Amino acid sequence: MVRSLGDVVLIALVSAVATVLAGRWAIPALARAQGTQPPRYEDCPPLHSYQAGKRGTPTLGGLFVLGVALTVAGAFGGLSSSDGWIVCGAMAGLAVMGLADDLLKFRGRNALGLRSVPKLVVALLLGAGIGGVMSSTAQSYHILEIPWLHRTVDLGLGWVPFAMVVMAGCAHAVNLTDGMDGLAAGCLAIALAALGLWALASDPRNRVLVVWCAALAGACVGFLWYNAFPASVFLGDVGALGLGAALGAISLLSHASLWLLVIGGVFVLEALSVMLQVGSYKWRGKRRVFRVAPIHHHFHLGGLQEPKVIVRFWIAGTLLAMLGLTLVDLR
Numbered sequence: 001m002v003r004s005l006g007d008v009v010l011i012a013l014v015s016a017v018a019t020v021l022a023g024r025w026a027i028p029a030l031a032r033a034q035g036t037q038p039p040r041y042e043d044c045p046p047l048h049s050y051q052a053g054k055r056g057t058p059t060l061g062g063l064f065v066l067g068v069a070l071t072v073a074g075a076f077g078g079l080s081s082s083d084g085w086i087v088c089g090a091m092a093g094l095a096v097m098g099l100a101d102d103l104l105k106f107r108g109r110n111a112l113g114l115r116s117v118p119k120l121v122v123a124l125l126l127g128a129g130i131g132g133v134m135s136s137t138a139q140s141y142h143i144l145e146i147p148w149l150h151r152t153v154d155l156g157l158g159w160v161p162f163a164m165v166v167m168a169g170c171a172h173a174v175n176l177t178d179g180m181d182g183l184a185a186g187c188l189a190i191a192l193a194a195l196g197l198w199a200l201a202s203d204p205r206n207r208v209l210v211v212w213c214a215a216l217a218g219a220c221v222g223f224l225w226y227n228a229f230p231a232s233v234f235l236g237d238v239g240a241l242g243l244g245a246a247l248g249a250i251s252l253l254s255h256a257s258l259w260l261l262v263i264g265g266v267f268v269l270e271a272l273s274v275m276l277q278v279g280s281y282k283w284r285g286k287r288r289v290f291r292v293a294p295i296h297h298h299f300h301l302g303g304l305q306e307p308k309v310i311v312r313f314w315i316a317g318t319l320l321a322m323l324g325l326t327l328v329d330l331r
Contacts (some may be wrong), residue, residue: 002076002207002214008196009212012218015072019222022064027226027233030058057231060102062239064096065219069246073215074192077208084208086130090249093126093168094171095242102236119176121247123168130249131163146261150236166257167248173267174244176274176294181231183296185220187317188243191264192217194321195247198263199254209250216246229307263324266317270294 001007007100070088078084101113124287135142141160143152155162178184196213199206220243226232235243244267251260273295280289290298 002200002210005200007076008200008210008214011072011076011214012091012193012221013216016110016222017069017217017288017328019065019068019219020225023061023223023226023233026064027061029059030063030233032237041149054231054234057234057298059234059236060099060238061223061227061233062095062098062237062242065121065223065239066091067234068222068243069212069215069219072218073212076194076211076215078211078215079257082133084212085204086133086253087209087212087249088097089244090126090130090167091242091246092218094245095238096236097122098239098241100174100243102238119241120168120172122239123171124164124179126245126288127248128160130167130252133158133250135159143255145258147258153198162257163252166252166260167245170251170264170267170269171241171244172250173264173271174247175240176238177267177270177296178235178240179294180300180306180310181229182224182227182297183313184235184240184243185223185227186310186314187264187266188247189217189220189224190314190317190321191247191260191267192220192250193261195250195254195256197325198256199250202254206254208256212246212250216243259324261320264317265320270296273298 002011004013014100070091072078073084073088077090097119101119105113125170140193143156143314144155144162145152146161174184174188179189192213194208199209199213221234227234247260247264248257251257256263269292272291273290276289277293280287292298296309296313300306304312
């Protein structure tokens, strides 16, 4: 169990090194199994040339990222309380759906996998289940901290719907961000590290969550060894949805859900860009707000090279995480 910041660093280091070592075996195995990235933007002509450069790259890298994170978290006491099992259940639940989505995409050249509505429904149902489990415990999980106002609100019966929105929102926002080499993994490492520092400095009962944050952030950093531009492997939906679900569950358990709007601001921006683009296309006569959404591709098509877009998003994520932690300290 975590007793100091040194323990947190050790967990993250072990997780990162283990992920790098696991990747040396897992990536060739995925390539041999023909688990390669299928086309994602067949309906978006501006991105056809971009997608062509990614074909043949193995995907499903989330399998070994999540596997390492789970193993390391378990070894350091991450499953010693109900909080740890809730994070594990959330991560596993949406990872299984993501794996099914990935596998369905391999059935043909233009296979689309699962439709968006079923994926959203599953995420909402998982959020409802997690919210219900948390509400049934003796701890006051349903108390929500309001940023900047120095107040808390008892959501009562509204806690379960709130948990549904957080879980589905986090999972799908991370999945939308996973569109460039290393973009989602880097931003996840930053957000998870910030949540881990939040949990370490607050309620001692959150130490299990610190273990999970360190293990997951370390695994994301180790994954960047292979996923950084030009990527040798992609997370796939199994990784993006699983990691997004873990991020959402940790924020709920640590009462940091609303602060995540700042700490995970990059994910919020990516999701909002898609919502604005879709809404404008449907209700404004097929007019678009951005060149293409999610917004990282808007900047890419505007002339910025992919590595520069990625690094600038990492910088934005770091600054937002620092801002979030500063605001926490000023409560």
